[in-house]
Amino acid sequence: MxxxxxxxxxxxxxxxxxxxxxxxxxxxxxxxxxxxxxxxxxxxxxxxxxxxxxxxxxxxxxxxxxxxxxxxxxxxxxxxxxxxxxxxxxxxxxxxxxxxxxxxxxxxxxxxxxxxxxxxxxxxxxxxxxxxxxxxxxxxxxAGLTAWRALVVDGWLKAGNTVLVQGTGGVSIFALQIAKAMGAEVIVTSSSDEKLERARALGADHLINYKSIPAWSTRVRELTGGRGVDHVVEVGGPGTLPQSIASVAIGGHIALIGVLTGLGGNVPTALLMARQARLQGLIVGSRREQNEFVRAINVIGLRPxxxxxxxxxxxxxxxxxxxxxxxxxxxxxxx
CATH class of the missing domain: 3.90.180.10 (Medium-chain alcohol dehydrogenases, catalytic domain)
Incomplete structure (x- = not known):
């Protein structure tokens, strides 16, 4: 073989x-x-x-x-x-x-x-x-199970929640699809307008090009009426985490999934404390959670x-x- x-x-x-x-x-x-x-x-x-x-x-x-x-x-x-x-x-x-x-x-x-x-x-x-x-x-x-655990298992995603998705890689696109299937409003960031338009075609409600808008957390708060988002799918790591904390609502949830920008850095702990947000690190999930994800896909009709x-x-x-x-x-x- x-x-x-x-x-x-x-x-x-x-x-x-x-x-x-x-x-x-x-x-x-x-x-x-x-x-x-x-x-x-x-x-x-x-x-x-x-x-x-x-x-x-x-x-x-x-x-x-x-x-x-x-x-x-x-x-x-x-x-x-x-x-x-x-x-x-x-x-x-x-x-x-x-x-x-x-x-x-x-x-x-x-x-x-x-x-x-x-x-x-x-x-x-x-x-x-x-x-x-x-x-x-x-x-x-x-990728799929990571997004499922981030939003559903750990995040307790509900219809009407707002979700911030960073980028258009595998985990991020799954997160966009899961969030829309469950009735959430989704904001997507990317450096590519072409990719953002493809995200729009998948149901993204708001698009932010972080090259055009480097202070994208300010735009996130504008889009949410100053409240911030309920969930952040954080794939960047230390380079993006400060803006993710600035973007999250009081009592919100940040799923720390990736370290694309490095393995360590400064975290605005005072702001995280003030937001009273939950910062949850995660790596994929269990077999039971994978079975639950498969059953959910059979109902919601998601296609990768x-x-x-x-x-x-x-x-x-x-x-x-x-x-x-x-x-x-x-x-x-x-x-």
């Missing part, structure tokens, strides 16, 4: 397409899955580019979607022919957060899903929404936005598109 391996010392030029032995039949409690698609996430990029160190020979990609080919003894949740998608934290099945590292995250601490066939525990997967392609399903496990798809052999080209930030929504590998 074909797979991608990260060759020492890492980097996009050291992603090698290799032939590996077939992993064989599923053992007790396992399923054999023929993988048909991956989706690219920022975490995958950090590992593949060598910015986060993984073991030599690691198979990358945390998100894998495909078809069950064989079911091991004791497995009742799945059968041959079922379409499934992987879980980012395969050992976090339920309950409150219990992991703060990537030691068991596929594509980082353990081998991932840039491979044609895998044999893994059945509990490392969930079913996919009705009618989803494999590429669409692969977007759910990291995929900018471009690449073959497995073209994985480096896919990551370079991601690196350049020219995509809108998700990028997938379809094989």
């Amino acid at each position: 074909k797979a991608i391996k990260i060759a020492a010392p890492g980097g996009l030029d050291n992603l090698a397409l290799v032939d590996l032995a077939d992993p064989g039949k599923a053992g007790p409690g396992q399923i054999r899955v023929r993988i048909h698609a991956n989706s690219l996430n920022f975490h995958d990029y950090l590992v593949a580019s060598g910015k986060m160190k993984a073991d030599d020979g690691r198979i990358p990609m945390s998100d894998g979607a495909g078809v069950v080919e064989d079911v091991g003894e004791g497995v009742t949740e799945f059968k041959a022919g079922d379409h499934v998608v992987s879980c980012f934290f395969p050992l976090w099945q339920d309950g409150p957060p219990e992991v703060d590292n990537f030691s068991f995250t596929p594509g980082d601490g353990i081998d991932g899903y840039a491979a044609e066939i895998v044999v893994r525990p059945a509990t490392w997967f969930t079913h996919v929404p009705n009618g989803f392609s494999h590429a669409e399903a692969a977007t759910l496990a990291t 936005v995929i900018d471009r798809s690449f073959s497995l052999a073209d994985i480096a080209h896919a990551f370079r598109l991601q690196e350049e930030g020219r995509h809108f929504g998700k990028i997938s590998l379809d094989f």
Whole structure:
């Protein structure tokens, strides 16, 4: 079978397409899955580019979607022919957060899903929404679930809330779609007028080009009548967090998801305290939350936005598109 391996010392030029032995039949409690698609996430990029160190020979990609080919003894949740998608934290099945590292995250601490066939525990997967392609399903496990947890699980999103979404990457577009499906008003920021118009087509109520309006938090408060937003989907990190705090309503919620602008910086703690806002860090979610997200999609009819798809052999080209930030929504590998 074909797979991608990260060759020492890492980097996009050291992603090698290799032939590996077939992993064989599923053992007790396992399923054999023929993988048909991956989706690219920022975490995958950090590992593949060598910015986060993984073991030599690691198979990358945390998100894998495909078809069950064989079911091991004791497995009742799945059968041959079922379409499934992987879980980012395969050992976090339920309950409150219990992991703060990537030691068991596929594509980082353990081998991932840039491979044609895998044999893994059945509990490392969930079913996919009705009618989803494999590429669409692969977007759910990291980006989709992160947005779902940010707004619904942690944020208790309600109809009539206002949501500020930063940028037009995978998590942000999912957040826009989830918020609109649940009756919220959404403000989207971006440096591209073209991308903002695409966000408008998905239902965004207000658009802010942060290059044209560097003090975008002032505009957010104008758009909300001085009140501020109920939720901020914060993907920038220290470079954008001060304006996110300035944008949030009293008693509002900031979901700290990304660190695109760095790993540390100054936080206006007095303003955060005055706003009496909740700043919640999060990394993806549990298997139970993924199942709940899938059930919700089957009701609200959300469909992921995929900018471009690449073959497995073209994985480096896919990551370079991601690196350049020219995509809108998700990028997938379809094989």
